[in-house]
Structures are given as C-alpha cells and as structure tokens.
Amino acid sequence: MTAQTAGTITGAPLAPIEYADASPEVRAVYDDIMASRKTDWINNFWKYLAHDPQNLRRIWSDIKAVMGPGALDPLTKELIYVAVSITNGCRYCIASHGASAQAKGMDAAQYGELLAIVGLANQTNRLAVALDVPVDVRFSRT
Amino acid sequence: MTAQTAGTITGAPLAPIEYADASPEVRAVYDDIMASRKTDWINNFWKYLAHDPQNLRRIWSDIKAVMGPGALDPLTKELIYVAVSITNGCRYCIASHGASAQAKGMDAAQYGELLAIVGLANQTNRLAVALDVPVDVRFSRT
Amino acid sequence: MTAQTAGTITGAPLAPIEYADASPEVRAVYDDIMASRKTDWINNFWKYLAHDPQNLRRIWSDIKAVMGPGALDPLTKELIYVAVSITNGCRYCIASHGASAQAKGMDAAQYGELLAIVGLANQTNRLAVALDVPVDVRFSRT
Amino acid sequence: MTAQTAGTITGAPLAPIEYADASPEVRAVYDDIMASRKTDWINNFWKYLAHDPQNLRRIWSDIKAVMGPGALDPLTKELIYVAVSITNGCRYCIASHGASAQAKGMDAAQYGELLAIVGLANQTNRLAVALDVPVDVRFSRT
Amino acid sequence: MTAQTAGTITGAPLAPIEYADASPEVRAVYDDIMASRKTDWINNFWKYLAHDPQNLRRIWSDIKAVMGPGALDPLTKELIYVAVSITNGCRYCIASHGASAQAKGMDAAQYGELLAIVGLANQTNRLAVALDVPVDVRFSRT
Amino acid sequence: MTAQTAGTITGAPLAPIEYADASPEVRAVYDDIMASRKTDWINNFWKYLAHDPQNLRRIWSDIKAVMGPGALDPLTKELIYVAVSITNGCRYCIASHGASAQAKGMDAAQYGELLAIVGLANQTNRLAVALDVPVDVRFSRT
Numbered sequence: 001m002t003a004q005t006a007g008t009i010t011g012a013p014l015a016p017i018e019y020a021d022a023s024p025e026v027r028a029v030y031d032d033i034m035a036s037r038k039t040d041w042i043n044n045f046w047k048y049l050a051h052d053p054q055n056l057r058r059i060w061s062d063i064k065a066v067m068g069p070g071a072l073d074p075l076t077k078e079l080i081y082v083a084v085s086i087t088n089g090c091r092y093c094i095a096s097h098g099a100s101a102q103a104k105g106m107d108a109a110q111y112g113e114l115l116a117i118v119g120l121a122n123q124t125n126r127l128a129v130a131l132d133v134p135v136d137v138r139f140s141r142t
Numbered sequence: 143m144t145a146q147t148a149g150t151i152t153g154a155p156l157a158p159i160e161y162a163d164a165s166p167e168v169r170a171v172y173d174d175i176m177a178s179r180k181t182d183w184i185n186n187f188w189k190y191l192a193h194d195p196q197n198l199r200r201i202w203s204d205i206k207a208v209m210g211p212g213a214l215d216p217l218t219k220e221l222i223y224v225a226v227s228i229t230n231g232c233r234y235c236i237a238s239h240g241a242s243a244q245a246k247g248m249d250a251a252q253y254g255e256l257l258a259i260v261g262l263a264n265q266t267n268r269l270a271v272a273l274d275v276p277v278d279v280r281f282s283r284t
Numbered sequence: 285m286t287a288q289t290a291g292t293i294t295g296a297p298l299a300p301i302e303y304a305d306a307s308p309e310v311r312a313v314y315d316d317i318m319a320s321r322k323t324d325w326i327n328n329f330w331k332y333l334a335h336d337p338q339n340l341r342r343i344w345s346d347i348k349a350v351m352g353p354g355a356l357d358p359l360t361k362e363l364i365y366v367a368v369s370i371t372n373g374c375r376y377c378i379a380s381h382g383a384s385a386q387a388k389g390m391d392a393a394q395y396g397e398l399l400a401i402v403g404l405a406n407q408t409n410r411l412a413v414a415l416d417v418p419v420d421v422r423f424s425r426t
Numbered sequence: 427m428t429a430q431t432a433g434t435i436t437g438a439p440l441a442p443i444e445y446a447d448a449s450p451e452v453r454a455v456y457d458d459i460m461a462s463r464k465t466d467w468i469n470n471f472w473k474y475l476a477h478d479p480q481n482l483r484r485i486w487s488d489i490k491a492v493m494g495p496g497a498l499d500p501l502t503k504e505l506i507y508v509a510v511s512i513t514n515g516c517r518y519c520i521a522s523h524g525a526s527a528q529a530k531g532m533d534a535a536q537y538g539e540l541l542a543i544v545g546l547a548n549q550t551n552r553l554a555v556a557l558d559v560p561v562d563v564r565f566s567r568t
Numbered sequence: 569m570t571a572q573t574a575g576t577i578t579g580a581p582l583a584p585i586e587y588a589d590a591s592p593e594v595r596a597v598y599d600d601i602m603a604s605r606k607t608d609w610i611n612n613f614w615k616y617l618a619h620d621p622q623n624l625r626r627i628w629s630d631i632k633a634v635m636g637p638g639a640l641d642p643l644t645k646e647l648i649y650v651a652v653s654i655t656n657g658c659r660y661c662i663a664s665h666g667a668s669a670q671a672k673g674m675d676a677a678q679y680g681e682l683l684a685i686v687g688l689a690n691q692t693n694r695l696a697v698a699l700d701v702p703v704d705v706r707f708s709r710t
Numbered sequence: 711m712t713a714q715t716a717g718t719i720t721g722a723p724l725a726p727i728e729y730a731d732a733s734p735e736v737r738a739v740y741d742d743i744m745a746s747r748k749t750d751w752i753n754n755f756w757k758y759l760a761h762d763p764q765n766l767r768r769i770w771s772d773i774k775a776v777m778g779p780g781a782l783d784p785l786t787k788e789l790i791y792v793a794v795s796i797t798n799g800c801r802y803c804i805a806s807h808g809a810s811a812q813a814k815g816m817d818a819a820q821y822g823e824l825l826a827i828v829g830l831a832n833q834t835n836r837l838a839v840a841l842d843v844p845v846d847v848r849f850s851r852t
Contacts, residue, residue: 015709045266045269059545062265062626066259066262070251070255083226109762115414117208122407123407125406126370126371127399129234133190207768254619258620265545268544271515271520339684364831368827372831376838396781397787400776401791408803418754474699474701480822481829489692498678511693514694519692542634551652555658654840690832690836
C-alpha cells in the first residue's frame with residue numbers, strides 16, 4: 001500500500017507522501033517547489049497536503065504567486081507571514097516561516113522586534129474593540 | 143460633568159477624553175504622543191483609553207518603545223501591525239494602522255500584496271493544524 | 285405573518301421575537317429569564333435566538349446553570365465573561381455583559397484593570413506560542 | 427486517593443476519570459454516552475471533563491441534543507464540527523471529530539474538500555474584514 | 569479619476585469597482601463570476617477586492633475550484649463556509665454565505681442546527697484545550 | 711557560546727537563558743521577578759523571552775504593573791488571565807497561570823466553574839455574531 005492510498009482519515013493522514021512514493025501529478029508539484037526555491041528537499045507541510053493533489057497544486061500555486069518578489073521584498077513578506085502565524089498559534093507555520101525569514105536575512109534583533117509588535121498589536125486590538133472606539137473621520141473612506 | 147468622570151461603564155465609556163477636558167496626567171501623555179508623532183491631534187483610540195490614565199500611560203509607553211526606528215524600519219513595523227489587526231478583525235486598528243502605513247509610504251500595490259499574504263497565511267495556518275504536520279527536524283531547535 | 289415565521293435567513297433572522305408575538309414555548313423561557321433576573325424586559329440576544337426555540341431553551345438553561353451563585357461570585361463570573369467576549373471581539377456581548385458586570389458592582393477602576401489584563405494576556409499568549417516555551421515541569425500534571 | 431479527588435489543578439487535572447473510579451453520578455453519564463453512541467468505551471474528553479460532574483452532565487446533554495439526527499444529517503453535523511475545530515486549532519477535537527466523521531461515512535475526497543473550504547473561508551474572512559466590505563442590500567435584513 | 573486609481577488606502581479602498589468602471593482584466597473576472605453563478609450582478613466582496621486585479625483573479629479561481637460540485641454537495645460546502653465565518657466573526661461573510669446557503673436550499677431548521685453546532689464546537693474546543701486532553705490512541709495516526 | 715548569543719532563530723530560540731548565563735541586564739529582571747513573587751526560581755516564559763532583553767524588561771514591567779493588588783484582587787486577576795489563555799489556546803499560559811491561580815487560592819470547584827463560563831462565553835459570542843444582534847439601546851453609550 002503506497003502512502004497515497006493510506007489516507008484513512010482520523011483527522012489527519014497517516015504519513016507524508018515522500019517523493020519516491022508520489023504520483024506523477026504530485027511529483028510535478030514537488031519538482032516545481034524545489035526549482036522555485038532552489039532547494040533539494042520538500043518540507044512536511046507539502047508532503048501532508050499532497051494527500052489531496054488538487055489542494056497541493058492550488059496552494060503551491062497561491063504561495064508561488066503571492067510570496068515571490070513584488071512591491072514588498074521577500075523578507076518583509078515572510079515577516080508578515082510569521083506575524084500572522086504567531087497570532088493564529090500555528091506551531092508548524094511559526095517554525096517553517098521563521099526558518100524561511102532567517103534564510104532571507106532576518107536576524108535576532110529583527111525577530112525580537114517582530115515579537116514585540118505582534119504581542120503589542122494583539123493587545124491593542126482587544127483594547128480598541130473593548131472600548132468600541134469609533135473610526136476617526138480622517139481614517140474613513142469617503 | 144466632565145468626560146473624565148462620565149465613565150459609567152456599560153461595556154464602554156461614554157465619550158472620548160478631549161484635550162480640553164483632560165487632567166494634567168492625561169495631557170502629559172497627549173503632549174508626548176503629538177511630539178513623538180509630530181502631529182497636532184490625538185486619535186480616538188487614545189481618547190477612549192484615557193478613561194484609565196494608567197492604561198493610557200503604559201500602552202503609549204509600549205507603542206513608543208516598540209514602533210520607533212530599530213532593526214525593522216517603521217513601514218515594515220506598520221505592515222506587521224496591520225497584518226495582525228486584519229487577522230484579529232479589529233476594524234478600528236485596521237483603519238488607523240492602515241492610515242499610518244500609508245503615511246509611512248505604503249502604496250496600493252504593497253497593500254494588495256499584504257492582503258494577499260494575510261489571507262494566504264490564515265489559510266495555510268489552518269491546513270497545517272488540520273493535517274497535524276510535524277515540525278521538520280531542520281526547523282527544530284536543538 | 286408573525287415574527288416567528290418570518291425567519292427567511294440571509295445570515296440572520298429578520299426581526300427579534302417580541303413577547304407579544306412569542307409562542308407559548310418561547311414565552312415560557314422569557315418568563316423564566318425575567319423571573320431569574322428579576323427584570324421586566326428581554327434583551328435582544330434572547331429575542332433573536334428565539335427564532336429557534338430549542339436553541340433558546342438550551343442556551344438559557346446553560347446560562348442559568350453556569351452564571352448563578354457558586355464557588356465564584358456573580359461579579360467574578362461576569363468579569364470572566366467580559367474578558368472572553370473582548371478576546372473574541374463580540375461587540376454585542378461586550379456591551380451586554382459589561383452592563384451586567386456594572387449592575388453587579390463593577391466600577392470604573394475595576395473595568396480599567398480588566399482591560400489591562402485582557403490586553404496583556406492576549407499579548408503574552410502570543411509570545412509564549414511564538415517562543416514555543418516548554419511547560420515547566422512543576423506546572424505539568426504527573 | 428481516587429482520581430476524582432486528585433484534582434489538584436495546575437491548569438489541568440492529573441488524570442482521566444476511568445469508569446472503574448467514577449462516582450455513580452459520573453458513571454450514569456458514561457453509561458448514557460455509551461448507550462447513545464452504541465460503543466463500549468469513553469474517550470479522553472469526557473474522562474477529563476468528568477472532574478467536574480456538573481460540566482460533564484451539561485456538556486453531554488448539549489452534545490446529545492445538538493448532534494443527533496435532525497434537519498441536518500449526522501455526517502454534515504460532524505463536518506461542521508471539524509471545520510470549527512480546525513479554525514480554532516483544537517488538536518484533540520480535530521482528531522476526535524475527524525474520527526467521528528470518518529465513522530459516519532466521510533471519505534478521503536470529502537476530507538480534502540473540507541480542508542480546502544476551511545482554508546479558503548479563513549482566507550476570505552480576513553479579506554472581507556480588511557476591505558471593510560459593506561453588506562449588500564440584498565443580503566441585509568429588512 | 570476612475571475608481572480603480574482612487575486606491576488611496578487608509579485601511580480600505582474608497583469605493584467598489586463597478587462593472588462600468590472596470591478594466592478589461594477585471595471585467596473578465598466579473599463575467600466569469602456571473603456566468604458560473606448564473607447571476608447578473610456582482611457582490612461587494614468582489615467589487616472591493618477588484619482594486620487589486622491579481623487578488624481578484626486568484627481568489628475567484630480558488631472559489632470556483634473549491635466550491636463547485638464535488639465529493640461534498642454545494643449546500644454542505646456553504647454550511648461549512650458559514651460555520652467558519654461565524655467562528656471568525658466576519659459579518660460580511662456570514663451575510664453573503666448565509667444568503668448563498670439559503671439559495672442552495674438551507675431552511676430555518678437547518679440554520680438553527682448549524683448555529684447550535686457552531687456554538688457548541690466553539691465551547692468544547694476550549695474545554696479540550698483547557699483540560700489538555702491527550703489524543704486517544706485510537707484517534708492517532710500510526 | 712553562551713545561551714544569549716545562540717539565538718539562531720528558526721522560529722524559536724535554541725535554549726532558555728539560565729540565571730548563570732544571563733547578562734547583568736537580564737539578571738536584574740530575574741532578580742526583580744523573584745523579589746516581587748517571593749520565589750527562588752524563574753519560569754521558562756521569562757527564560758525564553760530573555761533572548762531579547764528589551765522585551766523581557768518591558769513585559770515584566772507590564773505584568774508587575776497590571777497583576778499586582780488593585781481594584782481587583784490577585785486571584786480574580788489570575789482567573790481572567792486563565793480565561794483569556796484558554797480562549798486563545800495558549801497551552802503554556804494555561805499551565806502557568808493555572809498554577810498561579812491555584813497558588814492564589816483557586817480550588818477545584820472554582821476551576822470547574824471558570825471552565826464552564828469560558829466554554830459558554832465562547833459559545834454565545836458566536837451566536838450573537840451569527841445572529842447580528844443589535845446592541846440594546848439601554849446598553850449603548852449616549
């Protein structure tokens with residue numbers, strides 16, 4: 001039984017889909033990930049997502065479109081991704097995007113500042129909601 | 143009855159504390175906000191928070207310490223703040239920090255990319271949790 | 285057409301179920317709410333929930349069981365309820381439970397402290413998750 | 427010392443309340459769970475909740491009332507439960523309700539689609555909030 | 569100045585992009601939405617998202633791929649979408665997907681049950697986390 | 711290589727900063743924590759946060775200011791902190807603040823009631839949002 005058909009779901013698939021066990025469809029996505037990222041390995045997120053090849057293909061396509069160079073530089077994009085992942089408490093995402101941010105140049109001082117901002121924003125977000133602060137006219141759309 | 147004593151709380155204070163009605167303690171914070179931000183007005187968040195002068199003082203002190211220049215540039219800090227505020231659904235914060243980001247140079251293309259990343263991160267955060275993806279060894283701390 | 289059958293749902297019912305329009309089943313719950321709370325009115329939450337009388341009955345039963353006097357005093361219970369409602373950003377709940385807390389004795393100073401704690405907890409919660417802090421052995425269950 | 431009195435709380439009870447150690451009150455709930463679900467075992471959620479028999483009784487009563495057959499079929503109900511649990515990041519709930527959904531007929535293709543929807547909804551929810559999209563008139567209640 | 573260049577961002581665009589003001593790129597997406605949904609109008613979500621045509625195109629592509637017929641029927645998909653939107657507190661999404669679910673056959677009784685499940689799941693999710701319930705072996709992946 | 715410079719970040723620092731390895735700046739905070747709490751040990755949260763001494767100093771300052779005696783008694787403050795931590799799913803915080811609440815007098819019955827309230831509030835928060843309940847006039851600020 002290959003990993004691909006072992007998807008008896010009790011909330012989560014049994015095992016990651018390794019390249020060696022992957023269908024051509026899945027391998028095509030793995031190849032594209034490695035080519036785009038200039039790496040020779042596939043992380044666990046993709047290997048678990050691969051149990052549904054359509055999801056794998058669609059999500060990779062989104063990541064590729066959104067996280068590449070653009071009006072925001074790649075490091076800034078990763079910092080935003082880490083900030084959201086911390087806010088949502090996704091342990092895997094914090095680890096993988098934290099590693100990605102580091103690979104793109106984030107140092108310890110920057111990480112400490114990111115933590116500070118994420119913590120502070122999570123704090124003031126609740127205060128503004130609790131106080132039901134009305135949006136200032138100059139911030140409104142007209 | 144001044145605004146400061148009208149804090150009959152049914153979940154939220156009655157009115158913002160305007161500069162003209164503020165105690166010396168509150169005015170001191172307002173002055174510091176305007177001096178630091180080189181502005182001549184106080185936004186609603188501070189004017190509602192001011193019903194508890196200790197909270198006002200502490201939160202402003204945090205913001206000043208965290209959002210100033212550092213290892214991350216001010217615009218990047220605002221982008222992170224906006225990203226967290228969107229994730230938490232704080233309408234006031236999205237408006238005020240969005241305005242702040244714009245004042246610090248964020249243009250429409252950058253905002254569109256930030257939206258894309260925040261949406262995508264909120265998506266993959268849930269997928270990683272649902273699939274209970276184990277953290278790759280190379281991402282782990284040793 | 286009575287309010288009870290006007291439940292054409294586009295995400296939310298059309299109108300609150302007023303006492304005068306309520307079925308005997310719904311009125312029985314309204315009567316119990318007013319008797320338990322020693323009031324002569326029904327707030328909007330119940331009047332909108334009443335479109336599904338089973339939900340109304342079950343939720344009121346839960347509230348009555350959980351929020352009455354117990355090992356925690358009623359004011360402390362409301363403070364906890366407000367804290368959760370702020371964290372979740374439920375504007376209606378913040379208003380109604382804030383009013384409830386005030387009716388049970390919460391003053392402005394207590395509200396300011398509650399705000400401070402909720403904001404701070406929302407901050408440190410994210411920091412602990414971001415830093416993947418391991419639970420100290422002395423906090424673990426054995 | 428029985429498990430029931432070993433509830434020294436450092437955030438979580440020490441141990442699950444096993445049937446053999448349960449009080450008559452708790453056993454009555456366990457019996458009802460097994461009878462309703464046609465099973466011969468009690469899962470960990472109930473065995474930890476049982477440290478507070480009132481909570482155990484009330485929550486089981488709610489689950490029984492809400493998750494039984496109705497206008498929505500049992501599998502659809504579980505799918506909704508899994509979707510919420512993923513959104514909230516409750517690892518235990520994802521596992522137990524995922525197993526439940528599988529027992530009620532959910533196959534791998536359905537799970538892949540549920541994942542896709544949950545991810546996508548978490549994405550568009552943030553976009554709608556960030557863009558402060560006004561509710562279309564035709565969606566409003568009148 | 570057309571709506572498309574009026575993207576001065578203070579947290580949100582100024583106005584929805586109406587079909588009449590849309591670029592050919594945006595109109596192509598609008599046309600596809602109307603064709604797929606067999607409608608003659610575009611809702612506000614798309615008209616605000618359209619300020620960034622790349623986001624519009626990508627998100628519509630995702631929705632089309634994910635929400636069409638599949639292993640889950642369209643109504644079940646909408647119910648899941650509504651459940652997530654309620655959990656996240658997205659008012660716009662609750663309204664629009666609630667309307668969508670209604671159009672696909674959801675009646676008042678089903679909506680009442682969905683509400684009950686979403687409320688209950690949000691409750692037990694927190695209980696399971698608070699009690700740090702370990703995943704039962706039979707729910708684990710092996 | 712001391713723990714303080716080993717902050718190669720892949721999402722989380724490598725190790726806690728033990729007192730013996732701490733800089734004078736960090737030790738000063740540790741000393742203050744132990745003096746204020748009348749303890750002889752530092753918990754993991756502070757030891758991981760210490761990788762960024764400015765964050766450590768600021769967060770400890772906030773906790774000291776907010777969690778000390780005031781209009782709310784220390785146990786009530788911890789209960790609020792636990793309630794928020796459960797709502798946010800922060801496992802570390804639930805454990806540490808649960809222990810703290812216990813040390814300040816919380817018994818098993820009180821914990822059971824807190825759990826009940828947190829679960830119930832998380833439930834009704836979603837119901838109120840789903841039903842888009844308008845805030846009663848008597849709860850509004852005027």
